[in-house]
Amino acid sequence: MSDVKVTINDIARMAGVSKRTVSRVINNSDKVGKKTKELIDKIIAETGFVPDKQARGLASSRSYLLGLVYDNPDALYIDEVQRGVLDYCSNGGYELVVHPCSYKSEDLIANVLSFVKRSKLDGIVILPPASEIDELGATLDDNNIPYIRIVSGRSENAENFVVSNDGQAVFELVDFLITLNHEKIAMITGPMNYRSSKERFSGYKVATEKAKLNLPQNYVVEGTNQYISGIECANVLLDLPERPSAIIANNDEMAAGALKVAVAKGIKVPEELSICGFDDNLLASRIMPQLTTARRPVRQMAKAAAKKLIAKIENGNPSVIVEEVVVAPKVVIRESTAALSPKT
Amino acid sequence: MSDVKVTINDIARMAGVSKRTVSRVINNSDKVGKKTKELIDKIIAETGFVPDKQARGLASSRSYLLGLVYDNPDALYIDEVQRGVLDYCSNGGYELVVHPCSYKSEDLIANVLSFVKRSKLDGIVILPPASEIDELGATLDDNNIPYIRIVSGRSENAENFVVSNDGQAVFELVDFLITLNHEKIAMITGPMNYRSSKERFSGYKVATEKAKLNLPQNYVVEGTNQYISGIECANVLLDLPERPSAIIANNDEMAAGALKVAVAKGIKVPEELSICGFDDNLLASRIMPQLTTARRPVRQMAKAAAKKLIAKIENGNPSVIVEEVVVAPKVVIRESTAALSPKT
DNA sequence: TTGTAGGCGTTATCAC
DNA sequence: GTGATAACGCCTACAA
Secondary structure: OOOOOOOHHHHHHHHOOOHHHHHHHHOOOOOOOHHHHHHHHHHHHHHOOOOOHHHHHHHHOOOOEEEEEEOOOOHHHHHHHHHHHHHHHHHHOOEEEEEEOOOOOOOHHHHHHHHHHHOOOOEEEEOOOHHHOHHHHHHHHHOOOOEEEEEEOOOOOHHHEEEEOHHHHHHHHHHHHHHOOOOOEEEEEOOOOOHHHHHHHHHHHHHHHHOOOOOOHHHEEEOOOOHHHHHHHHHHHHOOOOOOOEEEEOOHHHHHHHHHHHHHOOOOOOOOOEEEOOOOOOHHHOOOOOOEEEEOOHHHHHHHHHHHHHHHHOOOOHHHHHOOEEEOOEEEOOOOOOOOOOOO | OOOOOOOHHHHHHHHOOOHHHHHHHHOOOOOOOHHHHHHHHHHHHHHOOOOOHHHHHHHHOOOOEEEEEEOOOOHHHHHHHHHHHHHHHHHHOOEEEEEEOOOOOOOHHHHHHHHHHHOOOOEEEEOOOHHHOHHHHHHHHHOOOOEEEEEEOOOOOHHHEEEEOHHHHHHHHHHHHHHOOOOOEEEEEOOOOOHHHHHHHHHHHHHHHHOOOOOOHHHEEEOOOOHHHHHHHHHHHHOOOOOOOEEEEOOHHHHHHHHHHHHHOOOOOOOOOEEEOOOOOOHHHOOOOOOEEEEOOHHHHHHHHHHHHHHHHOOOOHHHHHOOEEEOOEEEOOOOOOOOOOOO
């Protein structure tokens, strides 16, 4: 109730013990007499005492601050991640400090390191594509900074990763199209130096090969994940002599670009052309026709990342730390895909 | 170069002065001999010394942490704001801690207060609609917590506000439609308990009255700012006996909903119906036809907010603190609006 | 199980 | 202008 700041000394005095004992209670030490602990807990509750983070940090070199490092233009994705991490943060009294940065920048690693050190962050969550930089992970390891990388594909070391199995989702998307009698299935990939792009493309590759679709090389075009790039790539694809009947884009933005091109060329979607995106962005359900796409459980992934990260920081439950977290994006079927009349 | 942590004591020893003097240099005290200052600055530069934030905070009860408080579902807006604040943060060595919260929650104020206190935040930036709650501002004042509220309309106290003149933008939008010979101009407003909604509506009201359009009451429908609400409201509007020839929506989301309804009803946009949004969201340039809308300089506003906030925290330049910051959203003309053939 | 003493890195007080 | 010295609130050997 009282509004003046109550410190560990106050608690100690009120409980008639030394502050060392109060400290033990705060930090859940098991070496405190049951009665003593109960008394102290009671007083803490009554006074509303909360240990001062800065003092705590100064003494134990911790900050109760988590960092979020990202070089990703997708605001919706970022927002989901922030909320996901925060979903778990409250558990341990952590706060989230955000840090957008530039993937291309040569000093990204130094930049991140400085970010962590100048605020003594307890750990960081890194989003793709920055999370794909192995050197960053190595540097963090060298500096003993706990981190979790959120990536696409498989993780070689479960301890530091939360993984989204994008390849599987694209595989399912292609499979779905095949069910719809599509054979001429093209793909607009993301930048192929991104792991997420490789991963999604591999889903396409595996699925089309498994179905023995035997597609020409030029059915695969590399885009940049941007809307404009979707337009450019779709223009190439839809001008092909043997026009694809379906296009899978590496993300919704490019799918929207492809849709735009189709409309411009008078190609009916989905009657004459099926289009799939990836992300289930805001866009996906707003454009007409609504996009068939794949949705990652982003918030859930972020929450899992926070859980692992905090476990690492606090040397908590080892099973949480080493547990492999792999989530599967879910195919969302909407209006931009339709069955092709089977050829005779 | 060296990687071990260098402290103020090291600097003091190397400079042959007391740490109090080094402290003075760090804090730009003017009571330091020029030569002494130069020497110390040199050593600081050489060693790469950076004062420890926690220790500093513990001693001066500051954290060099800024908070961002928001209850706003618009991820794109949030992201822009974060980047804008960060644009300025680097100047003073501040970091940004994010805090989404619930506008409706009864304990919002207590929640925000706890957020600030538990991390000893130096100040916060509050986004609409949470920023519209005067009681929150008052509580913050009571607790001596520096803050900036980003709001629509006019600010009664320039010191604590950064303002976007949304009404003016809607006025211009209506004016533009009138130029296009539109007279039957309807509006889907936002929730009328939001200041931003009132503000935008007032732009509509003033413009239509000024042009003596004499519109029926039922040309104004209150929405919730959500896509689905745009659909519902547009359904009402477009079923009116005297159908509007233009609809202004309180945001792009609802404008997208209105567009959807028009398409469903076979009403051609923009030939038979013009539609305007507000925000210039991602959506606006992706849907077809692309939306005519209004764009706020969000990032710039956020940067201005950070500048004011830091000035307040540091008791800096009074002119910055009291300066009125009012920005004007810009009308962006795209494809969803067109001229009506003038009646004869 | 509990307490004592010292330290974490900085700023604030007050004297010189 | 400059410097001891004491906070700031907590943690952690070490001792009892």
